Amino acid sequence: xxxxxxxxxxxxxxxxxxxxxxxxxIFAMGAAHAADGKTELLxxxxxxxxxxxxxxxxxxxxPFITQNPKTPEQYKNLDALGHIDLIVVTHGHWDHLGDxxxxxxxxxxxxxxxAGLNQTLLTLGVLPAxxxxxxxxxxxxxxxxxxxxxxxxxxHSSEVVWHNPTTNKDETHPGGEPVGFIIEMENxxxxxxxxxxxxxxxxxxxxxxxxxxxxxxxxxGHFVMSPQDAAYAVRYWLKPHYALPIHYGTxxxxxxxxxxxxxxxxxxxxxxxxLTPGGTVTF
Numbered sequence: 211x212x213x214x215x216x217x218x219x220x221x222x223x224x225x226x227x228x229x230x231x232x233x234x235x236i237f238a239m240g241a242a243h244a245a246d247g248k249t250e251l252l253x254x255x256x257x258x259x260x261x262x263x264x265x266x267x268x269x270x271x272x273p274f275i276t277q278n279p280k281t282p283e284q285y286k287n288l289d290a291l292g293h294i295d296l297i298v299v300t301h302g303h304w305d306h307l308g309d310x311x312x313x314x315x316x317x318x319x320x321x322x323x324x325a326g327l328n329q330t331l332l333t334l335g336v337l338p339a340x341x342x343x344x345x346x347x348x349x350x351x352x353x354x355x356x357x358x359x360x361x362x363x364x365x366h367s368s369e370v371v372w373h374n375p376t377t378n379k380d381e382t383h384p385g386g387e388p389v390g391f392i393i394e395m396e397n398x399x400x401x402x403x404x405x406x407x408x409x410x411x412x413x414x415x416x417x418x419x420x421x422x423x424x425x426x427x428x429x430x431g432h433f434v435m436s437p438q439d440a441a442y443a444v445r446y447w448l449k450p451h452y453a454l455p456i457h458y459g460t461x462x463x464x465x466x467x468x469x470x471x472x473x474x475x476x477x478x479x480x481x482x483x484x485l486t487p488g489g490t491v492t493f
Contacts, residue, residue, distance in 0.1 A: 247263075247264030247265060247266070247396075247397075248264055248492045248493060249261065249262065249263060249264055249395050249397075249399050249401075249492065249493045250262040250490055250491070250492045251401075251424075251454070251490065251491050251492075251493075252488070252489075252490045253454065253456070253485045253486075253487060253488070253489055253490075254273075254275055254278070254280075254281050254282075254285055254487060254488070255278050255279075255280030255281045255282075255460065255487035255488075256272070256274050256278050256280055256281075256305060256456065256457055256460045257271070257272040257274065257300070257305075257306055257403075257405065257406070257426070257428065257456050257457050258270075258271065258272050258273050258274050258275055258278065258281065258308070259271045259272070259403070259426065259456075260291060260294075261393065261401065263354075263357060263395050263396055264395055264396050264397045264399075265354070265355075265356060265357070265395075265396040267295045267296070267354050267357060268292070268293055268294050268295050268296075269294075269295065269296045269297075269298060269357075269359075269393065270291065270294050270296070270297050270298070270313070271297075271298045271299075271300070271391070271393075271403050272298070272299060272300055272306040272307075272308065272403075272405070273297060273299075273308045273309045273310050273313060274304070274305045274306055274307070274308030274309070275288065275291075275308055275309050276288065276308075276309055277304075277308070278305070278308070278460065279460060279461075280459065280460050280487045281487060281488075282487055282488035284488075285488070288309060288312070288313060288316075291313075294313065294317055294319060295319060295353075295354065296319055296320065296322065296353055296354075297310050297313060297314055297319060297320070297321045297322065298321075298322045298323070298359065298391055298393070298403075299321055299322070299323040299327065300323075300324075300364065300388060300389055300390060300391065300403065300405030300406065301323075301324065301327065301364070301366060301367075301368035301385055301386070301387075301388035301389065301405055301406060302323075302327045302330070302368040302369055302370040302384075302385020302386065303367075303368065303369065303385070303406070304371055305460070306405070306406065307323075307327075307370070307385075310323075311331065311336050311337055314337060314341045315337070315341065318341070319341070320340070320341050320342070320343050320353075321337065321341060321342060322343065322345065322351065322353070322359060322391075323342075323386070324345075324346065324347075324361070324368070324385075324386035324387055324388070324389050325344040325345060325346045325386055326368070326384055326385065326386020326387060327368060327370065327385045327386035328342035328343065328344050328386070329342075329344060329386070330370050330383045330384055330385060330386070331370070334370075334372050334383065336372070345361055346361060347361050347362060347363055347387070347389055348360070348361065348362070349361050355396075356395075356396030357393070357394065357395065357396060358392075358393075358394040359391055359392070359393050359394070360391065360392040360394075360420065361389045361390075361391060362389060362390045362391065362392060362402075362416050362420075363389065363390070363410065363412060363416070364387075364388040364389050364390045364404060364405045364406065364407040365388075365407045365408040365409070365410040366388035366405065366406040366407050366408065366433075366434070367388065368384075368385035368386055368387060368388045369382050369383065369384065369385045370382070370383045370384070370385045371383075388405055388406060388407070389405060390402060390403055390404045390405045390407065390416075391403045391405070392416075392420045392422060399423050399424075399493055400420060400421065400422045400423050400424070401422065401423070401424045401425075401426065402416070402417075402420065402422035402424070402425045402426065402448075402450070403426045404425065404426060404427050404428060405428075406428055406433060406434045406457060407428065407434060407435065408434065408435055408439070409435060409439050409442065409443060411447070413443050413447040413448060414446075414447035414448075416448075417447055417448045417449060417450070422448070422450050423450060423451045423452065423493070424450060424451065424452040424453070424454065424493065425444065425448050425450040425452070425453045425454070426453075426454045426456050427440045427443065427444065427448075427453055427454070427455060427456065428440065428455075428456055428457035428458070429455045429456070429457065429458045429466040429467075429468070429470075429471045430457045430458035430459065430460070430463075430464030430465065430466045431458075431463075431464065431465055431466045432463040432464060432465070433457075433463070433464070434457050434464075435466075436466050436470075437455075437466040437467065437468075437470035437471035437473075437474050438470070438474045440455070440466075440471055440474075441471055441474035441475040441476075442474075444475060444478065444480055445475055445476070445478055445480075448480075449479065449480065450480055451479075451480065451481065452480065452481050452482075452483055452493070453480050453481070453482050453483065454482075454483045454485065454491075455468045455471050455482070455483075455484070468482065468484045472484075
């Protein structure tokens, strides 16, 4: 005999089963969405980029923004960058460290940078220890599930200019060694942000070992590679699927242009992405 009480018990059990199935379905759909997601890159001018991963994480690299003459005005309000999960900095020069300390403290997110740079920021009181973790070249971190960030060599210099509030004077402090980063997405897509660098033959080793799909390569000259240098590196050593020219045109000495880079590159399997600041590309 089916009683009212038995019907209630049956209904409760089935409602739990339906709820459990529904939660599993939501999780599966979310996982499928992450797997099917794409990598989006927003170039903010100079070397500053915002990377949105297929799983929805947001990584900001070399956030020289508020004082960057090439950053679109809408992004000079740092809130316009939206949600950010992590900041990555290649070296201590002001046009790369930029707004990283302010954003880190405001959003309570860490700055991933060379050990020597973060040690200086910690010692000077620019950042607290929890926002300035230390790592070094060949080190790999997994800040989020499925995402790997590896620090690699760059051929440049690195100093931090700090305004001492006591003396009201600028001071120059060691900024650690300059680096680049291999950033691997959840789906395996790899971005090589080269930071500021000149030519060095181990670019070939980095490319052979890490196999980046997209290279963000400085072409401005004077402080970094010229378009011709960058073309040589891409053509003979890096051989990525895509290359995005960066670090050019911001100041008069950075005279290299994407047109010169493309011309010097000649026939190549690499597709050159000629974005304007504020432009995006998805992969």
